[in-house]
Amino acid sequence: MKVKLNTTNLANGMNKTLLLLIVSGLCLCGCQESPEQQGKEEVLIMGGGLMGSSTAWQLSKQGFLVRLIEKQDSIYTEGSSYGEARIARSNNRGNDIWSYLHNRSVKEVQELIDFLNKGEVEPSHAMEDIYTTSPVTYVGRIGIYDRLMASLQRQEVKYDIAATPKEGQELYDVILPDSVLMQREYNLHSGTINPRALIEKLHKAIRKNGGQVDYGTKIQNLKYDTASQVYQLSVVKNGKTQSIIAQKVVSALGPYTSTLLRDVAPYFDTLISPQRVFLAFFRVDPKVYQSLSEEQQQKLRQFYPVINSSKGTRAGSFFSMIEYDDSAGNPIIKIGGHFQRSDIENLDQVWQKELDQTEIDWSLSSTARYFQMLDLPIKEEDIQWVKGYSCVYSLTATEVPIVSPIIGPDRTPKTDFVVLGGMSGVGAKGAMSYGLIAADLLTNREEQDSMYTVVKKALGFERLLQDVY
Numbered sequence: 001m002k003v004k005l006n007t008t009n010l011a012n013g014m015n016k017t018l019l020l021l022i023v024s025g026l027c028l029c030g031c032q033e034s035p036e037q038q039g040k041e042e043v044l045i046m047g048g049g050l051m052g053s054s055t056a057w058q059l060s061k062q063g064f065l066v067r068l069i070e071k072q073d074s075i076y077t078e079g080s081s082y083g084e085a086r087i088a089r090s091n092n093r094g095n096d097i098w099s100y101l102h103n104r105s106v107k108e109v110q111e112l113i114d115f116l117n118k119g120e121v122e123p124s125h126a127m128e129d130i131y132t133t134s135p136v137t138y139v140g141r142i143g144i145y146d147r148l149m150a151s152l153q154r155q156e157v158k159y160d161i162a163a164t165p166k167e168g169q170e171l172y173d174v175i176l177p178d179s180v181l182m183q184r185e186y187n188l189h190s191g192t193i194n195p196r197a198l199i200e201k202l203h204k205a206i207r208k209n210g211g212q213v214d215y216g217t218k219i220q221n222l223k224y225d226t227a228s229q230v231y232q233l234s235v236v237k238n239g240k241t242q243s244i245i246a247q248k249v250v251s252a253l254g255p256y257t258s259t260l261l262r263d264v265a266p267y268f269d270t271l272i273s274p275q276r277v278f279l280a281f282f283r284v285d286p287k288v289y290q291s292l293s294e295e296q297q298q299k300l301r302q303f304y305p306v307i308n309s310s311k312g313t314r315a316g317s318f319f320s321m322i323e324y325d326d327s328a329g330n331p332i333i334k335i336g337g338h339f340q341r342s343d344i345e346n347l348d349q350v351w352q353k354e355l356d357q358t359e360i361d362w363s364l365s366s367t368a369r370y371f372q373m374l375d376l377p378i379k380e381e382d383i384q385w386v387k388g389y390s391c392v393y394s395l396t397a398t399e400v401p402i403v404s405p406i407i408g409p410d411r412t413p414k415t416d417f418v419v420l421g422g423m424s425g426v427g428a429k430g431a432m433s434y435g436l437i438a439a440d441l442l443t444n445r446e447e448q449d450s451m452y453t454v455v456k457k458a459l460g461f462e463r464l465l466q467d468v469y
C-alpha cells in the first residue's frame with residue numbers, strides 16, 4: 001500500500017530530513033498495488049482490537065484502502081478484546097442506545113459473513129462462529145421493575161420475567177430471594193459474542209478488499225505536522241524503526257489511547273482512565289458435574305450468561321458466562337465484576353498481575369451463590385479453580401464510549417482524525433456499530449435513521465467538547 005502525499009505542502013512545510021523520513025515511510029508500504037487497491041484513498045488505523053478492526057472493515061467496505069497496525073502478533077494475548085466470550089444482549093434497562101448498538105452490530109456481522117462467503121463454493125463462515133445464541137439471564141432488585149418493563153417494550157425484546165419467589169419457582173425452577181427478580185431475554189444472537197473470532201474474520205475481510213493488516217508492529221511518537229497537514233508516526237517491527245505519514249487516521253488503541261495521543265489530543269488523558277478488571281475461571285468438579293441429571297446440566301448451561309445484581313450493591317454485582325468446554329466436555333465458567341475494577345500502576349505489566357485471595361474468594365462465593373439460586377446440587381467446595389487473569393478496559397466517567405473526531409482549531413471537529421476510546425465494559429456487543437460510526441465520521445457518510453443519529457450524537461463531538469471544556 002502506498003501513502004498518499006501532498007508533495008507541494010511537504011516541500012513547502014518541511015525540512016529535508018523530514019522529507020527523507022517520509023520517503024522511507026513510502027518505501028515501507030510502497031509495494032505493487034493490486035487491482036483491489038488501485039485508485040483508493042488511504043486510511044491508517046491504529047490498533048487492531050474490536051474497534052480498530054471493525055472501523056477498518058467499514059472503511060474498506062466504503063472503498064477506502066486501509067492499513068491496520070497492531071502491536072500484538074496475530075494470536076492476541078492481551079488487549080481489552082482478548083478472549084472468547086462477551087455478553088451480547090439487546091435489553092438494557094437504561095439507555096436505548098445500547099440496544100441499537102447491539103442490534104445494528106448483528107446486522108453488520110451478517111453483512112460481513114455474507115461478504116466472506118461470497119464467491120466460495122462451500123460457504124465456510126456463519127453467524128454461529130461469532131454469536132452463541134442463548135437466553136441472557138438478568139437478576140436484579142425489584143426496584144428496577146417499572147424501568148425494566150418499559151425498556152423491554154421499547155427495545156423489542158423477547159423475554160419472560162419472574163418477580164416473586166413463587167414466580168421464580170414456577171417459571172424457572174429457581175430459588176429467588178425476596179425483592180429479587182429474574183428476567184430472561186430470548187432474542188436471536190443474544191447470548192455471547194466471540195471477540196477473537198470476530199477480529200479474525202474482520203481481518204480476513206479487510207484483506208479480501210485489498211487492505212493490509214500489520215501485526216507485531218508498535219506505533220510510537222505520533223505527531224501532527226501543521227505546515228504539511230499530515231500525521232507522522234514511527235512504527236517498530238522486529239527491532240527496526242520506520243517512519244510513516246498519513247493524511248487520515250483512526251485511533252482505536254484501547255487503554256493506550258491517551259499515551260499515544262499525548263501530542264494530538266492530550267485531553268484524552270483526563271477523559272479516559274484504564275482500569276484493571278480481573279476474570280476468574282472455574283469448573284464444577286467433573287465428578288459432580290457428571291453426576292447431575294441431564295436436565296440439571298442443561299439448566300446450568302441455559303442460565304448462562306448472567307448479569308447478577310441481586311445483592312443490591314455495586315461490589316456484589318457480577319457478570320458470568322461459559323467461556324468454553326474443556327476437552328472432557330465440562331463447561332468452563334468465567335466470572336468478573338465491573339465494580340471490582342481497580343486503578344493501574346503499570347499498564348504494560350498489568351496483564352501479568354495475578355488475582356489476590358480476596359478476588360478469588362469473591363469470584364468463588366458469587367458463583368456458589370448463583371448455583372444456590374438455580375437450585376443445583378453444587379456446593380462451594382465442588383467448584384474448582386481453573387485460572388484467572390487481569391485485563392484492562394478504558395473507562396469514561398459516564399461509561400459511555402467516545403467515537404469522535406478530535407478537536408481542531410477554534411473547537412471545530414478535525415475530521416481527518418477519528419478516535420474510538422473509553423469503550424468501557426460495554427464495547428464488544430456494539431463493536432460493528434462503533435466501527436460504522438467512526439468510518440462515517442471520517443468519510444462524511446450520513447444515515448437518516450433516527451436512532452443512528454441519536455447514538456452518533458451521544459458518542460460524538462459535541463459530547464467530547466462538553467467533556468473537555
Ligand SMILES: Cc1cc2nc3c(=O)[nH]c(=O)nc-3n(C[C@H](O)[C@H](O)[C@H](O)COP(=O)(O)OP(=O)(O)OC[C@H]3O[C@@H](n4cnc5c(N)ncnc54)[C@H](O)[C@@H]3O)c2cc1C
Nearest residue numbers: 047049050051071079080081087219254423426427428429
Ligand atoms: C473483563 C472484560 C469484560 C467485558 N465484558 C463485556 C461484555 O460482557 N459485553 C460487552 O459488550 N463488552 C464487554 N467488555 C468490553 C469490550 O471487550 C471492550 O469494550 C472492547 O474489547 C474494546 O475494544 P478496543 O478495540 O477499544 O480495545 P483493545 O481490544 O484494547 O484494542 C486496542 C488494540 O490496540 C493495540 N495497541 C495498543 N497500543 C498500540 C501501539 N502502540 N501500536 C500498535 N497497536 C497498539 C492493542 O494491542 C490492542 O489490540 C469487556 C471488557 C473486559 C476487559
